Amino acid sequence: MPVPRSTERRMIAEIPPRSGTAFRLAAGQHLRVIDPEGGQVSDMLAFAADDPREALSNGRTFDYEETIRLGEGNRLWSNRSRPLLEIVEDRAGLHDFLLTPCSEATFRHFYPGKPVHRGCFGNLAEALAPFGIEPDAIPVAFNIFMNVPVGRDGRIKVDPPTTKPGDFIRFRALADLIIGLTACSAYDSCGGTFKPIHYAIEAG
Template sequence: MTTQHVRPRTPSPDAHVSYAGGADAPAPGFERIAPQTGVGLVLRAGEMLTIVDPCGEQVSDFFAFGADDHDEWFSTGRTTDYKNSIYVGPGDRLYSNRSRVMATIVEDTVGVHDMTLTPCSQDTFDLLYPEFEGAEHPSCFANLVSAFDAFDISSDRICTTLNVFMDVWTDLDGELHIDPPPTMAGDRLTLRAEMDLVVGLTACSAEKSNNGNCTPIDYRIDRPS
């Protein structure tokens, strides 16, 4: 059973979309993640990570570990449980598997994100996308593996991600549906780290999740003054 779906944007109050970057280059002070790639970074407590969709309709997968203890990681299950919702948005906290707050969403011009789907992997494309005929395909999982490898974090520890800007919903029978991201060029999400973190961030590799076209993701780390 499928019913018509319209998931509204729920941005932060007074959020204004303004971004000097675009398809050709990121805004000054921002770094760029090329399409279908990823990056690993350290985010210290109090620092802000801003994730920007410079072109529109692009998902970014986010996952994090405690910088000092890689046995602590971002838990979509704990976050869903304590929010009593599968959606997160402005003001919400991201919890670890130990029920500690890892990060807080401090600004969000979209308010549409997903915490139900794992990062796309080669297996995803082999099992769900027969049109690729088993060909090797870039994936968020492989990009996160590479990002965390620099921190000696095993791929087996990578769990369900926060899929920033991804629009996933269920019908009354529980079937999952993926709609194009509702982002416009320049939309952003800003997280404040509440503990020292190792973060993996991608420009999602799955064409279906990005309305058929994979584009870059820009990001910036702001340190407390």
């Protein structure tokens, strides 16, 4: 569970390494996701609070934003063609919206011989269950701080994040939302180390 940390201006919550959480975000509120130590990925999901069958969609987002490199000024769209979040500030500048949350199957496929972890998928499934969101409803996540270069031949790879301590991205909610958020558990995504993620909900 997230651990509140007080600051002069806001409350910051911590997601411990290899775990996740879920919470409500009201329309107009801002969500700041922070990499406190550098080099850590955070998987984010968003669902409409009034009907969680409406969820973040990478396909709709790529289509309407006309790019796969999303950053400041871009919006993240739902499967019903409605913008759910706007990126209003981005100190990191590199994120991924291609790859699905890591899972037990991911670990068995890519990391034979290493301990299997339930991954971001398992962490998100547990965190979202109280909101009535089942595992099969989990879409591709917006992978904050994740470094996924795409080669000219179309092949992809996963490199360590380029974030420095304190780098962050800030979103504005365009609807009442349920947010799922993790500190990613995959070896490659985080350069082989696992660190916490901080987040803060702020007034718009």
